[in-house]
Amino acid sequence: MVELPPELEYETLLDRAYALLPESAKKPARFEMPVAVVEIHGKSTLIKNAGQIAADLRRDLNHFFKFMTREFGTTGSIEGQMIRLKGRFGPGSVQKKVQQYVRDFVLCPVCGKPDTHFIEMNGVRMLKCEACGAVSPVREI
Template sequence: MTVDDYLASLDRALSKMPEKTESDARFVVPELRVMSEGKTTVLENFTSIVDTINRDQTHFFKFLVRELGTAGKIDGNRLIFQGRFAPKQILAQIEAYVKEYVMCSECGRPDTKLVKNERVLMLKCDACGAIRPIKKRFIKQQTVEQGFVEGNTYTICITAVGAKGDGIAKKGKYTIFVKGTKKGDVVEAIIKKIAGNLVFANMVNK
């Protein structure tokens, strides 16, 4: 076989291969556009993310506000959270949603849909046919029950300001003091000292 014959044969073989579909490409959530407005945090491209993950926006919205422990509202293309959140805090919850409610655990594709089977919410994959139940999340309850550990980092919602100007939060039986914060802030803080039910923390540098 000559080189020309080989190249022609290779071209014919390649032409018969199926084209790469969009779902074969790496699934990527759009980069978050987050900004602060007073005591609120705005996710500017909320609907763009909803379109990408192909899920009901109300279901997605309720998941985010529940997992962030706050309130919020959908405003046009934007999602407004009560309180201040770092982009990485929001991204962590979006990634958790995508893992549980979008991506197939068998083939790793996003070509899925949510269905109910005898009142149980299931994730069904259109690509490989796999189906699995959605897991219930108990993260917040476990955090409260386990308490705090010195040196660990936690997400803290500041609800008041003390006489010395430190932000104050309540979580279970604990009262947490975080320097340099004010009412309405939601921050990541590292625990420096625990004295009984009193917890002293510093904000993590962003």
């Protein structure tokens, strides 16, 4: 077996190639979808970890709350880190809305990465991607 000098070893080359990648490309491409913790109390539905979901997605809890109430066509309130929705909605339907929120307001439509934030352009809200730099329109709630 031929001994390669340390600087040509596969691992070293790999490390070097990796070091040259932009920071944004190093994050795993797989996005971890937040899972809503849902409890139905009487005639209302609690999303117990709404604050954590919003924080994980780096979105404002008020924005997430507004989306949820519009989507379910109801009213509700923010109670600490929880969202209370008027009406009974099962965990499955809440989770579907979380996924829709992520699709509509978090993932970059160009590269699919979740590293995005909102910016205002001429008074219009846009989604700016930190990974690829794309600026995409984002719908109003």
